[in-house]
Amino acid sequence: MLMSRFAIIGGGPIGLEAALLARQLGHDVHVFEKGRVAENILDWGHVRLFSPFGMNSSEWGRGALGNDSLPGADELLTGRELVERYLIPLSQLPELAGRIHEQCRVLSISRRHFRKTEGIGSAAREAEPIQLLIEQTSTSRSVIHAPDPKDEPVADSGRRIRAYHEVEDRHIDERVELADVVLDCSGTYPHHNWLGDAGMPCIGERQLLSEGQYRLPMMTKAEFGNRTTLVIGSGFSAATAVVNLAALATRHSRTKVFWIARSQAEQGETAGPIARVPNDPLVERDQLATKANELAILGHVSRASLLEAAHHPVVWLADVAIKSLRSTQTFRDVNGFDVELDWSRSAEQGSNRPSRLSVDRIIANVGYRPDRSIYEELHVHECYATQGPIKLAAKLLGETSSDCLAQTTHGADVLKNPEPNFFILGSKSYGRNSNFLLRVGIEQVREVLESLGRRLSG
Ligand SMILES: Cc1cc2nc3c(=O)[nH]c(=O)nc-3n(C[C@H](O)[C@H](O)[C@H](O)COP(=O)(O)OP(=O)(O)OC[C@H]3O[C@@H](n4cnc5c(N)ncnc54)[C@H](O)[C@@H]3O)c2cc1C
CATH class of the missing domain: 3.50.50.60 (FAD/NAD(P)-binding domain)
Structure with a gap:
């Protein structure tokens, strides 16, 4: 298989699983995460997941970490435990060293040189890479001493106390990265619905x-x-x-x-x-x-x-x-x-x-919805009811069981967009439909990477 540049948006569970598998398949992968690894799960870290660890982790992830240190397949972990015992170790694997960029928010994605209205469906559009505008936040601390020694407080002994305070400086830089394949795994949490x-x-x-x-x-x-x-x-x-x-x-x-x-x-x-x-x-x-x-x-x-x-x-x-x-x-x-x-x-x-x-x-607790603004310059056909990609949404609307555990994935084809090599995976692929399970997202990752592998090497 040819090596491709992969940009993965979001260092949540599905972004990390995708990054590891893409690396194992030999791709040049970079994950852009707006906060910390598994930022969203940490926000509800005190809640216990319903699904057992075996369903919340991939075989390639467990294989890379070695089963000895991992939770048992039937264990029900809290969100925080899943992060500490699986997702952080995953992000620290040598395969991903230097490839997970925290505090990097993806602001916008477009096809290089092509506006939304240009080159629709053309080979020329597909031949250009996808570009991502990234905002990186870094903080540094500096120590500020009192400008004039006379301003420093005096201890009981009569000695002046060296007074200082710490100042936190935030720097925001923007840059553009290029990729052949973009996987949007940025989830829906915490873009909430309204309660009215x-x-x-x-x-x-x-x-x-x-x-x-x-x-x-x-x-x-x-x-x-x-x-x-x-x-x-x-x-x-x-x-x-x-x-x-x-x-x-x-x-x-x-x-x-x-x-x-x-x-x-x-x-x-x-x-x-x-x-x-x-x-x-x-x-x-x-x-x-x-x-x-x-x-x-x-x-x-x-x-x-x-x-x-x-x-x-x-x-x-x-x-x-x-x-x-x-x-x-x-x-x-x-x-x-x-x-x-x-x-x-x-x-x-x-x-x-x-x-x-x-x-x-x-x-x-009125549910969450996808942030579609980041890909609005790309060609994505969305469902008017759920705001998920249309082909998957149509399959999901046809599912009759109320049990989200009964769901299966529907193959890589339903995850394709009119914009070539741009995929929405994980909870964001379900749009406003709240039935998403990690098990489904992990399967999506496997299916999409397998199908890309066939195409890239074919
Ligand atoms: C309270 C609760 C309990 C749940 N329990 C279960 C359960 O028991 N079993 C189950 O299978 N599922 C459960 N889910 C559903 C689902 O599995 C989780 O929501 C899961 O976190 C989805 O994973 P994800 O990787 O798709 O998205 P997320 O975990 O939301 O990860 C998305 C990541 O993308 C980052 N990001 C967002 N926007 C940007 C941007 N513009 N640029 C860069 N980074 C960005 C975020 O900071 C985040 O780290 C639960 C959900 C909730 C809310």
Whole structure:
């Protein structure tokens, strides 16, 4: 096989797996990571993965590291453990030495000399390399002494103390790199969706919420204990937040949760908000769904009166939209929120539904979406519903099982774009579809590299 220059965007699990396999196949590989290796997983490092280590790692990665030091195939690791016990060792393999560039954000990608509207589908366009604009951030520390010795403080002994403070300087440099093949493995986290009705920001959301409120925080006593938190979302991240807050409430009894989550389409409100997978092989996932649904059903506002619900840590508000957020000053917090609700899409009538909530904290686990801005100069045909590449999206929309474990990959052809040699892999390839699993991304890497190998040597 001929050696190609590979640029990989993102040093997450899929970018690293791709880098290692491409190196093993003899390519000249460079990974550009905007933060640290596995930056996004470290952000939710306290959460335990549902899938066991054997499914979250590749055979070529395990082979290169040697099995002795690795977790067992059935071990369920936290995000941090996966990073420390597998992904960082992977990034430190000699094959990847000097090839992973942290603090390097890819800002834009284009085909050299060809604008988006030029040379569409032509051999001349394909013959040019892909260029990447990269922003590298570096920091240096310097020590600043007091400019005049007279300004230095005097110790009890009468001696002057050499006073100094440290200053951190940030330098930002931009450069362009060229590549024959680009794999965009930059994920979707933390480009969040909005919490308002039908995906639009609700009134006040853009001003009042910051990025951290769309993530999955650690439920510390200092931040959430004896406070009222509004959780929004119907997926496993929201379920994790609710179950962890309910656990905090057993130790700090004034901890309360309002949970806004859709009821399940066909089963209504009796089933709780989280869809369970029949005979779920991932036991931890099933336990989480069961626990979250139990908490929701007990505290469902149409069943319990708000007064009854006051004795239960979780109050579930099904099928309601948030109309607006306003900042309030609560007696404990400067930054509480007044939340205005809109029940107009709910089929059921109920007299005890609140029209407003007053909360101290908001966790909006409403999903993530791909950042498409980096490849907007390339030719990528996207699905109008999920914003993933169209051929894969069409296959995924045709899948009927609710179990993401039942998914298979669909071959390298569905990952091809009209722009030759540009591939979107990993969680970003699923666009807004949240069913992605590492197992699928690892298989994508193998399939794409195999097919490129055949083409490059053919
Ligand atoms: C809370 C949570 C729990 C999950 N649990 C599981 C589980 O149990 N099992 C499972 O299989 N999956 C799970 N997933 C889903 C999925 O496997 C993970 O999201 C996984 O991290 C996706 O890997 P990735 O490499 O595609 O993307 P990411 O891990 O998101 O990595 C992308 C990398 O690209 C970098 N990057 C982004 N933009 C740029 C840019 N412009 N330039 C340079 N670098 C950039 C980021 O900093 C990041 O390091 C979970 C997801 C979440 C959020």
